[in-house]
Amino acid sequence: MIRKVLPVMATLAVFAAACATPAPQQPPAPTEAPTTAPAQPTEAPAPTAAAPAQPTEAPAPTEAPAATGVDAITLSKDKPTEILFWHRYSGDAQKFVESFVEKFNAENEFGIKVTIEKIDGSYADLYSKINAAIEGGTPPNIAQAYQNQASFYRLDGNVIDLSPYIQSAKYGLSQAEIDDYYPFFLESDKNPQFPGEVLGWPTSRSAAVLYVNLDWLKELGANEPPKTLQEFEELACKASDPANERYGLAWQNDISNFAALVFANGGRVLSEDAQSYAFNSEAGVESLALLKRLFENKCAVEIPSAERFGEQNRFAAQKVLFVMASSTGLPFYADSVAKAEKPFRWTYVMFPQKDPNKPVVDIYGASWSVFKGTPEQQLASWLFLKAFTEPENIAQWAVASGYMAVRKSAAPTAIEAVKNNPRYANFPEAAEAYARLYDMVAFGAVEAPVAGYDPVRKLMSDVVSKVAIKGEGDIKAALDEAVAQANEVLKENAPKGY
Amino acid sequence: MATATSIPLSRAGRRAPPQIKLNLARTIIYLILIVVGVASVIPFVWMLLTSVKDYGDVMSLRFWPWPPLGNSTPRFDNFAEAIRLIGVDRDTGLPMFFRHILNTLLVTGIIVASSVGTSVLAAYAFAQLQFPAKGVLFILVLVTFMIPEELVLVPRAVMMNKNYLNWYNTIPAMVAPFLANAFGIFLIRQFFLQVPRELYDAARIDGAGHLRYLTSIMIPLAKPAIVTLALLEFIWTWNEFRWIQLVTASSNMRTVSVGLVGFLQTDGGAQTQLAMAVAVMVVLPIVVLYLFTQRYFTEGITTTGLKG
Numbered sequence: 022m023i024r025k026v027l028p029v030m031a032t033l034a035v036f037a038a039a040c041a042t043p044a045p046q047q048p049p050a051p052t053e054a055p056t057t058a059p060a061q062p063t064e065a066p067a068p069t070a071a072a073p074a075q076p077t078e079a080p081a082p083t084e085a086p087a088a089t090g091v092d093a094i095t096l097s098k099d100k101p102t103e104i105l106f107w108h109r110y111s112g113d114a115q116k117f118v119e120s121f122v123e124k125f126n127a128e129n130e131f132g133i134k135v136t137i138e139k140i141d142g143s144y145a146d147l148y149s150k151i152n153a154a155i156e157g158g159t160p161p162n163i164a165q166a167y168q169n170q171a172s173f174y175r176l177d178g179n180v181i182d183l184s185p186y187i188q189s190a191k192y193g194l195s196q197a198e199i200d201d202y203y204p205f206f207l208e209s210d211k212n213p214q215f216p217g218e219v220l221g222w223p224t225s226r227s228a229a230v231l232y233v234n235l236d237w238l239k240e241l242g243a244n245e246p247p248k249t250l251q252e253f254e255e256l257a258c259k260a261s262d263p264a265n266e267r268y269g270l271a272w273q274n275d276i277s278n279f280a281a282l283v284f285a286n287g288g289r290v291l292s293e294d295a296q297s298y299a300f301n302s303e304a305g306v307e308s309l310a311l312l313k314r315l316f317e318n319k320c321a322v323e324i325p326s327a328e329r330f331g332e333q334n335r336f337a338a339q340k341v342l343f344v345m346a347s348s349t350g351l352p353f354y355a356d357s358v359a360k361a362e363k364p365f366r367w368t369y370v371m372f373p374q375k376d377p378n379k380p381v382v383d384i385y386g387a388s389w390s391v392f393k394g395t396p397e398q399q400l401a402s403w404l405f406l407k408a409f410t411e412p413e414n415i416a417q418w419a420v421a422s423g424y425m426a427v428r429k430s431a432a433p434t435a436i437e438a439v440k441n442n443p444r445y446a447n448f449p450e451a452a453e454a455y456a457r458l459y460d461m462v463a464f465g466a467v468e469a470p471v472a473g474y475d476p477v478r479k480l481m482s483d484v485v486s487k488v489a490i491k492g493e494g495d496i497k498a499a500l501d502e503a504v505a506q507a508n509e510v511l512k513e514n515a516p517k518g519y
Numbered sequence: 520m521a522t523a524t525s526i527p528l529s530r531a532g533r534r535a536p537p538q539i540k541l542n543l544a545r546t547i548i549y550l551i552l553i554v555v556g557v558a559s560v561i562p563f564v565w566m567l568l569t570s571v572k573d574y575g576d577v578m579s580l581r582f583w584p585w586p587p588l589g590n591s592t593p594r595f596d597n598f599a600e601a602i603r604l605i606g607v608d609r610d611t612g613l614p615m616f617f618r619h620i621l622n623t624l625l626v627t628g629i630i631v632a633s634s635v636g637t638s639v640l641a642a643y644a645f646a647q648l649q650f651p652a653k654g655v656l657f658i659l660v661l662v663t664f665m666i667p668e669e670l671v672l673v674p675r676a677v678m679m680n681k682n683y684l685n686w687y688n689t690i691p692a693m694v695a696p697f698l699a700n701a702f703g704i705f706l707i708r709q710f711f712l713q714v715p716r717e718l719y720d721a722a723r724i725d726g727a728g729h730l731r732y733l734t735s736i737m738i739p740l741a742k743p744a745i746v747t748l749a750l751l752e753f754i755w756t757w758n759e760f761r762w763i764q765l766v767t768a769s770s771n772m773r774t775v776s777v778g779l780v781g782f783l784q785t786d787g788g789a790q791t792q793l794a795m796a797v798a799v800m801v802v803l804p805i806v807v808l809y810l811f812t813q814r815y816f817t818e819g820i821t822t823t824g825l826k827g
Contacts, residue, residue: 111785138768141781146764153673153765157680159687330788337578353788360575423787 091189094400098132102401104162104394106137109147110422115139117421125408133401144170144387148475155179155392162402166390168470171220172212176472176516180390182218186403194407201412205465206427210388212470213295214516221388222406224415225424228461229281229383231373232336232344232354235366235450241342246370250285253343253373254311258320260342270321271332271341272312272490276478278345279485280468281383282308286375291469298469298507300481301500307375309496312489323490337361345372347385348458349423355444355451368450371461384465386424425458432459473514477507566802570795571595577791597796604793605782608771615770616778616800623774625690626763627756630697634752635745638703643733645704646711647719664701668761676765688768697756703748710744710819711737747819750812754805775801 096102110118122137138161140147148170154160160179174180187193199207206223231253233246241260247253257269272278280290280300288304291297299305315321322341324331330353332344337357348369358364374380389409391402408414410427416434419426426435436456439445445452469477480503488499569577571593576584584591601616608618644650645657678684679692686692714737722732738745760776767773770781779801783794809816 109781109784111781114786139770139781140764141770141773141777141784142760142764143780143784146761146780149761150765153676154680156673157677157687158682159680329783329794330791333788334578334580334791338580340580347787349787351787356574356790357578357788360573360578362575362579 090396091185091193091400092191094396096131096133096397096401096404098130101132101134102397103134103136104398104401104405106135106405107140107147107151107161107164108137109140109142109144109165111139114418114422117418121409121414121418125405129404129408131401131404133404135405145475160392162394162398163389163391163405165225165387166221167385167387168210168212168221168467169472169474171210171388171390172214172470173472173514174390174392175212175215175218175220176514179393180220181393181399182215182220183222183391183403183406184217184219186400187219192400192404192407201428201430202410203427203429203462205384205462209384209465209467209470213293214471221390222410223386223388223427224406224410224418225388225422226384226386226427227347227349227424228458228465229277229345229372229385230348230369230454230458230461231371232346232350232369233367234336234339234342235368237339237342237365246368247373248377250311250373250375254315254320257315257343258318261318261320263319266322267340268320268322269342270315271324271335271344272315272321273324273332273346274326274482274485274490276481276485277347277383277385277468279308279312279481281345281372282311284381284383284466285372286311287379287381289466291471295469295471295511298477298504298511300507301497301504304375305500306496309485309489309500312485313492313496316490317492333357336367339363339365348425348455351439351451351455352423352444355448359444359447364447366450367448368454370454370457371464380461380464381466382461382464383468384462385468425462471511471514473510476510480506480510563802566795566798569792570597570799572597572792574790574792594792597792598800601782601793601796601800605778605797606770610771616775616797618771619773619775619778622772623757623776626693626774627753629690629694630756631749631752633694633698634700634703635749637699638707638748639733639738639741639745641699641704642707642711643729643737645708646714647729647737660701660704664705672761672765675762679766687766688772692766693763693772693774696762697752697759700752703752706748707741707744710741714740743815743818745819746812746815750808750816753808757805 106122108115108118119137122135126134140150142150144165144167147165151160151164151166151170151174155174155177166174166180171180175182187199202223206226207219209226210219210221210223212218212220231246235246237260238246238256241256243252243256247256260269261267283290283300283302283304286304286307288302288308289299292299312321316323322335324335330350332341332346333350333353334357335341336344336354338361351369354367354369358367371380371382389406391399391406393399394402409418412428412431413434415426415428416431416438418424419431419435420438426432436459439455440452442452468474484499484503487493488496568582572581572584573591573594576589576591581589581591583589585593602614605619606615607613608615611618613621641660645653645660675696679686679695681687684692686695718736719732722736727735757774758776759774760780763774764777764780767777770778773781779797782797783789
């Protein structure tokens, strides 16, 4: 009997193996592969694995209820509406958002019940998870998404256009409320490929800024941080002392840093009409040339992507004069400098510009997008977003998360909270920097809110690495080639007919 | 008398020390191995040292901040602080880190047991039995071995969804794809093929059937290969991130590697010493297990022709 059973069992095992995954054959991927992970994950749009690139039909405009349709929907406590919210916040931001959900669930008059789930991992991981959930027909109702990711979801109509909800007489925003938002933040969730649509709601924004060691700067004879790119380069090289492992600039090869440089040189990452990439312009060439010179002259040091936040450690240890990074790092820089062997005066400033009279600042941040659901779920999701961005809530959120408050009326509260935070007691210049951050909003620019920007970031990152850091190849030729490939990706991911 | 004391003792009572002939090629190989070995160990040492450093020492980039080179004291409380920061599982009241450990042990235990069991049975069939389409089936097994994980990740995740198996956020979803594994079948089969056929004939003469032959003779003989497979499965499962992240919804269903990534993925900055403390706690079980099974592992690698 056994003789008969054993081969059957063995054969079944073979079939099971044949149907099973080969996954364990390979060691698991590093937690954050340098090529797919944000080198500086504070806020920069997370590069992710290339999204399936298929030309897709533009979503039917009737999919979201028209304004009158939205007004016709009724939510009531008698019939609770359940929605699911995926995020990847951690620390104080996570605590705040979870406590807000708890409060919202208890107090909202519409019977909305929000379930909140933290997705451990990077923005890229969240993006993959959402795509898998979409494939399986079970996306969340709300999720954090960068503008380019929201555009990708929108290609198949998985993310909805929020404009009917914003304009709703019953559930929407008044003109005064809309005016209270910084216009740039609202604009940043629009994509020229989907005219008139709002694909996400801004909750979190920060800027690419330059962290500066003020004491060191004084030693170099400079009374204030550099305002022009020329001053920046000179100071970076003056500060560098490679023999003692001291450098002018700590460079994380995060493409938002390169984009910030392109903006500072007066260029764009994507053309205004979103028809083609534009980082091979003169501004792009000048940006890459500047970086190349900084590395060639040993004025900059690259922070490997595996060395997460290594630039903060080196800044605190006074090994680097400047760091290009997100403004969200402010509390972390404060903590690290306070704990350093020799604390020093520091701050962050607007990134130096080619023409300081016409500054352009890279401002970025994931928004909250609403996914297709029942009309009630879509409305409930909007009402949750609306409640979260009420001035008093968004002010507290800005304090907890370190992001900018997205509403003008909330900004003073956030600025005051940072000013009075004991963390900055010894760093008054840093506390003032947070207030000045809001002045930068008027000069804000978005990198590329189009689907397929993630693989393009990888292309750009490779060019910077090869040409500027390793010193190989011709600047213009490398940028042209990258733009040609990027335009292919853009074309593949554009809505049909665009 | 004089003659007795003059006998050279070295030849009579001692074994001459083995002579290692060092030539240039061998020296270069050893040097390369030493360099590679040291390079492999440095990150691990750095992780261990950082995990017990003070935040200030991390910021000051001090490699050894303790006596005799510095005045700091080792901060073993970093481990407790990291566990505290990871949070608490609201359902059980357990620190979330321990909940993650328990989940990982459960998932790893199921996968290792199942994968080893199915691999041994299938390998035996391929090595020892004759049945129709054996060659084709084996090729099919090898084909699954060659499909990149990325290709099957999303379809598999979709299968776990409520529209299909409805296993999302459950232990079955976490383990299902790994219960049988082509690599394991291949590895054990290679070992089984080396066992002389005469052993089977002798066992048959003694009245043993397939199951008795497998359990009493083949499995004991294949112990190094089986332990190697179990260890590799343990490491892979312990470190598995993407799949678990995809098919779980709540934090208290996740495993240590997902928890670790969640802890590391902060916005704006990180306390490196706490991150390293968590990393040490996550890696430690694998290191301990490897130390205990190193002998079998090495033997398994050499006898099956497996190369890393």
